[in-house]
Amino acid sequence: MDFNLTDNQKLFKKTIREFCEKNIKPLAEKIDKEEYFPKDLYKKMGHMGLMGMTVPQKYGGSGIDRISYMIALEEISRVCGSTGITVEAHNSLGVGHIYEKGTEEQRKKYLPKLCSGEEIAAWALTEPNAGSDASATQTTAVLDGDEWVLNGTKQFITSGDIAWVTIVMAKTDKEKGARGISAFIVEKDTPGFKVGQLEDKLGLRGSHTAEIILEDCRIPKENLLDEQGMGFVGAMNILDRGRTAIGAMSVGIATGAFEDALDYAKQRQQFGKPIGKFQAIQWMLADMATDIDAARLLVFRAADMEDKNVRFTKEAAMAKLFASEKAMDATVKAIQIFGGYGYTRDYPLERYYRDIKLCTIGEGTSEVQKMVIARQLGL
Numbered sequence: 209m210d211f212n213l214t215d216n217q218k219l220f221k222k223t224i225r226e227f228c229e230k231n232i233k234p235l236a237e238k239i240d241k242e243e244y245f246p247k248d249l250y251k252k253m254g255h256m257g258l259m260g261m262t263v264p265q266k267y268g269g270s271g272i273d274r275i276s277y278m279i280a281l282e283e284i285s286r287v288c289g290s291t292g293i294t295v296e297a298h299n300s301l302g303v304g305h306i307y308e309k310g311t312e313e314q315r316k317k318y319l320p321k322l323c324s325g326e327e328i329a330a331w332a333l334t335e336p337n338a339g340s341d342a343s344a345t346q347t348t349a350v351l352d353g354d355e356w357v358l359n360g361t362k363q364f365i366t367s368g369d370i371a372w373v374t375i376v377m378a379k380t381d382k383e384k385g386a387r388g389i390s391a392f393i394v395e396k397d398t399p400g401f402k403v404g405q406l407e408d409k410l411g412l413r414g415s416h417t418a419e420i421i422l423e424d425c426r427i428p429k430e431n432l433l434d435e436q437g438m439g440f441v442g443a444m445n446i447l448d449r450g451r452t453a454i455g456a457m458s459v460g461i462a463t464g465a466f467e468d469a470l471d472y473a474k475q476r477q478q479f480g481k482p483i484g485k486f487q488a489i490q491w492m493l494a495d496m497a498t499d500i501d502a503a504r505l506l507v508f509r510a511a512d513m514e515d516k517n518v519r520f521t522k523e524a525a526m527a528k529l530f531a532s533e534k535a536m537d538a539t540v541k542a543i544q545i546f547g548g549y550g551y552t553r554d555y556p557l558e559r560y561y562r563d564i565k566l567c568t569i570g571e572g573t574s575e576v577q578k579m580v581i582a583r584q585l586g587l
Contacts, residue, residue, distance in 0.1 A: 211505065211508075213275075213279075216276075217273075217275060217276055217279060220272070220276050220279060220280075221279045221283065224256075224258075224279065224280050224283040224284070225283050225286075227256060228283050228284055228286065228287045228288075229287065231249060231252060232249065232284065232287050232288050232291055233287040233288065235249065235288070236287055236288040236290075236291075236556070236559075237556070237559075239288055239290050239291065239413075239414030240288075240290060240413050240414055240559050241413075242414075243413045243414055243416070244414055245294075245370060245414060245416060249291070250294075250325045250328065251324070251325040251326060252325070253295065253325050254323065254324040254325020254326065255324075255325070257269070257270030257272070258270075258280055258284075258295060258325075259295070259298060259299065259303075259322065259323055259324065259325040260299070260303055260319065260322060260323025260324075261276070261277045261280060261299050262274065262277055262299065262304065262307075263303060263307050263319055263323055267307065267315050267316070267319035267320060267323065268319055268320035268321075268322075268323035268324055269303075269307075269319065269323045270323075273511075273515055274452075274511035274512070274514045274515045275508050275511045275512060275515070277299070277453070277456075277511065278452070278453070278455075278456035278507050278508060278511045279456075280295075281295065281296055281453055281456040281457050281460060282456045282457070282459050282460035282463065282504070283460060284460065285456070285457040285458075285459075285460030285461050285464070286460040286461070286463050286464040286467075287464060288414070289411065289412050289415075289457070289460075289461050289559070289560070289563030289564070290412045290413060290414030290415040290563070291414065291415075292457045292460060292461070293366060293412050293415045293457060293566070293570075294328075294366065294367060294414075294415045296450070296453045296454065296456075296457055297330070297331060297366035297367060297415075297450075298322070298328055298329050298330075298367065299453070300446070300449050300450040300453045301329070301330075301331030301366075301375070301446055301450055302322070302328075302329025302330055302331045302367075302371070302373065302374070302375055303319065303322050303323065303329050304446055304449055304450075305331060305375045305391065305433065305442065305443075305446050306318050306319060306322075306329070306373075306375070306393065306433065307319060308442070308445070308446065309391065309433050309434035309438075309442045310393075310433055310434075311430075313430070314393065314430075314431075314433065318373055318393065321372065322372070322373070327371075327372035327373070328367050328370055328371045328372060329367075329371055329372070329373050329374070329375070330365050330366060330367045330368045330371035330373070330374040330375070330420075331365070331366070331374070331375045331446070332362035332365045332368065332374050332375065332376045332377065332420050333345075333362070333377045333443055334362060334363050334364050334365070335347060335360065335361060335362055335363055336361060336363050340572070340573060340575075340576050342377075342440070342443065343385060343386040343389070343440060345360075345377055345378065345379055345389055345440075346360055346379070347359065347360025347361070347362065347376065347377070347378040347379065347422060348360060348378055348379050348380075348382075349378035349379065349380050349390060349392060350380075351380075351429070352426075354428065354429045355426045355427060355428060355429060356392060356426070356427050356428075356429060356431065356432065357424055357425065357426055358376060358378055358392065358394070358400070358422040358424075358425040358426075358427065359422055359423060359424060359425070360378060360422050361404070361419065361420065361421050361422070362376065362419065362420040362422075363419050363420075364407065364417055364570075365417065365418050365419070365420050366415055366416070366417055367415070367416055367418075368403060368416070368417070368418030368419070368420050369403045369406060369416050369418040370416055371396060372395065372396055373393055373394065373395055373396070374393075374394050374396070374401075374420065375391055375392070375393060375394075375433060376391070376392045376393075376394050376420075376422070377389055377390070377391055377392075377439045377440065377443055378390060378392060378422075378439070380436055380437065380439075381437065384437065386440040386441075387437050387440070387441075388437060389437070389439040389440040389443075390432060390433075390434075390435075390436050390437055390438065390439040391432075391433040391434055391438075391439035391442055391443065392427060392431050392432060392433060392439075393427070393431045393433050394422075394425065394427055394431070395427075398425055398426070398427055399425070399426065400422060400423045400424045400425030400426060401420070401421075401422060401425045402420070402421040402422075402423065403418050403419070403420065403421075404418065404419030404420065404421045405418070405419045406418050406419075407419075409566075410562050410565060410566075411559070411561075411562030411563040411564070411565055411566060412562075412563050412566050413562075447571055447572065448514075448520060448521050448524040449514065449524070450571045451510075451524040451525060451527065451528040451571050451572060451577070452507055452510040452511055452514065452520070452523075452524045452527050452528065454528050454531075454532065454567050454570060454571050455503065455506065455507040455510070455524075455527035455528045455530075455531035455532070456507050456511075456531075457567060458503065458528070458531035458532040458534075458535040458564065458567045459500060459503050459504045459507060459531050459535065461535055461539070461560050461563055461564045461567070462496070462499070462500050462503070462531075462534065462535035462538040462539065462560075462564070463500055464556070464560055465496075465535075465538050465539045465542035465557060465560040465561075466493070466496045466497065466500060466538055466542065468542060468546075468555070468556065468557060469492075469493065469496070469541070469542035469545040469546065469557075470484075470493055472545060472546055473489050473493060473545055483545070489545055492541040492544065492545060493541075493545070495537075495541065496537075496538045496541055496542070499534035499537065499538060500534070500535075500538065502530070502534070503527070503530055503531035503534050503535070504531075506523070506526055506527040506530055506531065507527045507531060509523055509527070510523040510524045510526075510527045521580065521584055522580070522581055522584035522585075525572070525577040525578075525580040525581050525584070526577075526581060528567075528571070528572070528577055529574055529577035529578065529581070531567075532564070532567035532568040532574065533568060533574060535564045535567060536564050536565065536567075536568060539557065539560045539561040539564050540561070542557050542560065542561075543557045543558070543561060
């Protein structure tokens with residue numbers, strides 16, 4: 209792997225940073241405080257090609273490489289974690305599952321609107337009693353003539369209340385365990401599809417997180433995504449991609465905190481000189497810079513392996529584990545450098561601190577990542 213970005217990737221990074229500074233950063237505080245979902249912003253991102261990044265142009269996507277996708281998620285999350293997780297879940301999970309496992313008809317029907325930013329996709333795996341153990345899914349799907357009938361409850365679904373389509377994992381054969389789980393495309397206006405409780409979250413408050421309730425929800429037979437019984441296997445493949453993307457999001461939040469702390473350390477005067485001249489501050493910033501670079505390289509390694517169609521389950525778990533945990537450390541250090549100011553809402557540090565915690569939980573907790581890594585080591 210070449211650790212240097214190509215000229216195209218450098219230009220892409222510059223373009224996305226400029227877009228984020230102009231269009232997302234000014235809204236970040238409002239998005240967080242008011243749990244505001246700026247629909248027009250996502251349409252703008254659609255025009256920029258950011259809502260279907262790894263989908264080929266024939267379906268309305270931009271078809272960029274995976275490292276460029278990581279760059280985009282990092283830049284978006286650097287200014288607004290809520291926007292970052294919304295874009296990540298839409299691209300990696302919802303859109304990604306339809307593109308990777310869908311039929312040609314399903315791709316043509318759903319991807320153009322999703323890639324344009326006109327509509328949002330959600331992905332529903334987690335349930336009240338099936339979190340880390342996703343194979344314990346209790347939602348069921350029963351074939352009745354030309355329709356599947358879905359019943360069950362999904363929890364912690366990103367964009368669940370605003371999504372046009374939700375990919376739902378449900379059991380089609382209770383006797384086969386994980387091999388009895390299938391995936392389905394469910395449109396929001398389908399009778400029996402209901403949005404339940406919206407979560408009141410610690411961070412990422414501009415990203416809506418909803419409960420989904422399915423009560424005799426009937427969908428056409430052709431809305432089965434992939435082969436029957438392959439939903440869990442497909443979901444695990446999609447999660448590998450999502451974990452790398454959460455790693456990129458973590459790098460972005462950590463970078464935002466680091467850059468603010470570095471600027472503050474150069475300007476804040478105490479004892480007659482900038483606090484950045486004191487070794488205690490220098491060491492914190494040195495640790496942050498090193499951890500962020502190491503995390504970014506782990507993310508890029510996993511993304512590069514995906515582009516090369518090499519299995520990257522272990523590498524994706526490593527990237528997410530290391531990036532999210534080190535980003536947590538970085539936000540703590542950034543607040544410490546700001547001192548009392550870092551604890552107030554006058555600066556975005558407390559938002560970075562609240563936002564990053566989800567990255568150690570969503571799409572597999574840090575503990576689950578260690579289990580995945582250990583399993584890939586043959587343990």
